[in-house]
Amino acid sequence: FISLQNKRITVRAVENLVKKYTGLVNPLKSVSPHKLRSTFGTALYRETKDIYMVAEVLGHRDVNTTKKHYAALDEDIKREASNKVTLRKKS
The missing domain is CATH 1.10.10 (Arc Repressor Mutant, subunit A)
Incomplete structure (x- = not known):
């Protein structure tokens, strides 16, 4: 994945984004x-x-x-x- 600054997004950053947005949808389930x-x-x-x-x-x-x-x-x-x-x- 590429960030808005045209740099590669780290694995940890992707994990954090997934955790953040899935938590908004369903805070009881980890994805x-x-x-x-x-x-x-x-x-x-x-x-x-x-x-x-x-x-x-x-x-x-x-x-x-x-x-x-x-x-x-x-x-x-x-x-x-x-x-x-x-x-x-x-x-």
């Missing part, structure tokens, strides 16, 4: 920059179903890293879909 990144990756994968694009956006050199973290979502999606199916009794 880390990593959790925000993970939530973004999850939302992106759920919307696109494109693991290669998600890997590229998140900067993963190896798509297997992305698959390891987001492959479980496929199972969740399948489970949700099967739960929506209702079987009818034969007349």
Whole structure:
């Protein structure tokens, strides 16, 4: 990230900003920059179903890293879909 002074923002500064603004929204819940990144990756994968694009956006050199973290979502999606199916009794 780049600051208004065109300098790199430190990791600590990003952590402090996330803590500050998430505290304003929900003071009872702690959120880390990593959790925000993970939530973004999850939302992106759920919307696109494109693991290669998600890997590229998140900067993963190896798509297997992305698959390891987001492959479980496929199972969740399948489970949700099967739960929506209702079987009818034969007349």
